[in-house]
Amino acid sequence: MNKAHLSLIDRLEKTHSLTKDEYLILIRDLDDEEDAYLAKKALATKEQYYGNSIFIRGLIEVSNICKNDCYYCGIRASNRNCDRYRLTPDDILACCDEGYVLGFRTFVLQGGEDGFFTDDVLCGILSRIKERYPDCAVTLSLGERSADSYCRLKAAGADRYLLRHETADRTHYGLLHPPSLSWDNRMQCLCDLRECGFAVGCGFMVGSPFQTEEMLAGELAFIEAFKPDMCGIGPFIPHKDTDFRDFGAGSVAMTCRLLSCIRLIHPTVLLPATTALGTLHPRGREMGILHGANVVMPNLSPTSVRKKYMLYDNKLSDGDESAQAVQSLRARLQSIGCDIVVARGDRAQINEI
Numbered sequence: 532m533n534k535a536h537l538s539l540i541d542r543l544e545k546t547h548s549l550t551k552d553e554y555l556i557l558i559r560d561l562d563d564e565e566d567a568y569l570a571k572k573a574l575a576t577k578e579q580y581y582g583n584s585i586f587i588r589g590l591i592e593v594s595n596i597c598k599n600d601c602y603y604c605g606i607r608a609s610n611r612n613c614d615r616y617r618l619t620p621d622d623i624l625a626c627c628d629e630g631y632v633l634g635f636r637t638f639v640l641q642g643g644e645d646g647f648f649t650d651d652v653l654c655g656i657l658s659r660i661k662e663r664y665p666d667c668a669v670t671l672s673l674g675e676r677s678a679d680s681y682c683r684l685k686a687a688g689a690d691r692y693l694l695r696h697e698t699a700d701r702t703h704y705g706l707l708h709p710p711s712l713s714w715d716n717r718m719q720c721l722c723d724l725r726e727c728g729f730a731v732g733c734g735f736m737v738g739s740p741f742q743t744e745e746m747l748a749g750e751l752a753f754i755e756a757f758k759p760d761m762c763g764i765g766p767f768i769p770h771k772d773t774d775f776r777d778f779g780a781g782s783v784a785m786t787c788r789l790l791s792c793i794r795l796i797h798p799t800v801l802l803p804a805t806t807a808l809g810t811l812h813p814r815g816r817e818m819g820i821l822h823g824a825n826v827v828m829p830n831l832s833p834t835s836v837r838k839k840y841m842l843y844d845n846k847l848s849d850g851d852e853s854a855q856a857v858q859s860l861r862a863r864l865q866s867i868g869c870d871i872v873v874a875r876g877d878r879a880q881i882n883e884i
C-alpha cells in the first residue's frame with residue numbers, strides 16, 4: 532500500500548477536508564487494498580454516529596408525468612413509450628398507511644415535475660399525512676420550485692427535500708439537460724431549500740455521460756463546501772428511450788468509493804445505498820452500506836405503478852426493493868452486522884457524541 536495514499540485517507544478522516552487535487556488521487560489512484568482501507572474508515576465513522584442502525588424510508592413515486600426533458604431520464608417529457616400515471620392524494624395516504632404498519636417512519640414523495648402537484652394540493656397532502664402520523668418525517672423530491680413554494684411546503688409539515696444537483700460542473704450540466712434547465716437555477720433551489728429550513732439533500736450520478744475523474748473530484752469538493760444533510764449518489768444507468776441509450780453504466784466500485792469519501796467528509800450525513808446500486812449488482816445495497824451508507828429506501832408505491840417509474844433500464848422495484856419485503860431486507864442487512872430501526876432517522880447531531 533502506498534503510504535501517501537493512506538495518509539490522505541487518514542487526513543480526510545480527521546479533518547474532513549482535502550483539496551480537489553487530493554480528492555482526484557483518491558478517485559484515480561487507489562489500489563484494492565487502499566480502497567478497502569478507505570471503506571473500513573468510512574464504516575467506522577458511520578458506526579461512531581449511527582451504530583449498526585440502518586434507516587429505512589418508504590419511497591412513494593407519486594407521478595411519472597414530467598415537464599422536463601433531461602437527456603438521461605426514462606420519464607423525460609419526450610418519451611412517448613412511457614406509460615404515464617399520477618397517484619391521487621388518497622392513493623398517497625393509503626401508501627403511508629401501509630408503510631406505517633410495516634415500520635416506516637419516513638415517507639419520501641418523489642416524482643416528475645407534474646403541474647398537478649400545486650402548492651395547495653401538496654400542502655393538503657402534507658397536512659393529512661402529518662395529522663395521521665405526527666411521529667413520521669416527510670421528505671419531498673419533486674424537483675425545482677420557487678423559494679416561496681418551498682417555504683409553503685415546509686410550513687405545511689415537510690421535513691426534508693431531496694434535489695440532486697446532478698453535476699457540480701456547469702458545462703457538464705448543459706450536456707445532460709436541455710437549455711430550458713439551468714445549473715444556476717438548480718443550485719439556487721438548493722440554497723432556497725436550506726433558507727426555508729429544510730434538511731437538504733443534494734447528489735449526483737456516477738459515470739454519467741461526459742463525466743471525467745476531475746469532475747468527480749469537483750463533486751467531492753462541492754459536497755465538502757455545501758455540507759448537505761443527505762446525499763443521494765448512484766451509478767448512471769442508460770434507458771433505452773433516451774439519447775444516452777448507448778452510453779455505458781457507471782461503476783459500482785467507484786460509487787462505493789465515493790460513498791466512503793462522502794462519509795468521511797461529512798460524518799453524520801444521511802447517505803442512501805441507492806436503488807441504482809442495487810440494480811447494477813445483486814449485493815449493491817450491502818456493498819453501499821459496507822462503504823458507509825446508512826439509509827435504504829424501499830419502494831412503497833402501489834404495485835400497479837411500480838414498473839412505470841422506469842428512470843433507467845431494469846430499475847428494481849420488487850423483491851427486496853419492495854417495502855413489503857422489509858423483513859427479508861432486514862435479514863440481509865443483519866447478515867452484514869446491521870439492523871433496520873423503526874425511527875424517523877434524522878441526521879445525528881455532532882454534539883450528541
Ligand code: SAM
Nearest residue numbers: 603604642643644672673674695767768842843
Ligand atoms: N423530478 C425530481 C428531480 O428532478 O429531482 C425527482 C425525480 S428524478 C427522476 C430523481 C433522480 O433520478 C434524478 O435526480 C437523477 O439523478 C436520477 N436518475 C434519472 N435518470 C437516471 C438514470 N438514467 N440513471 C441513474 N439515475 C437517474
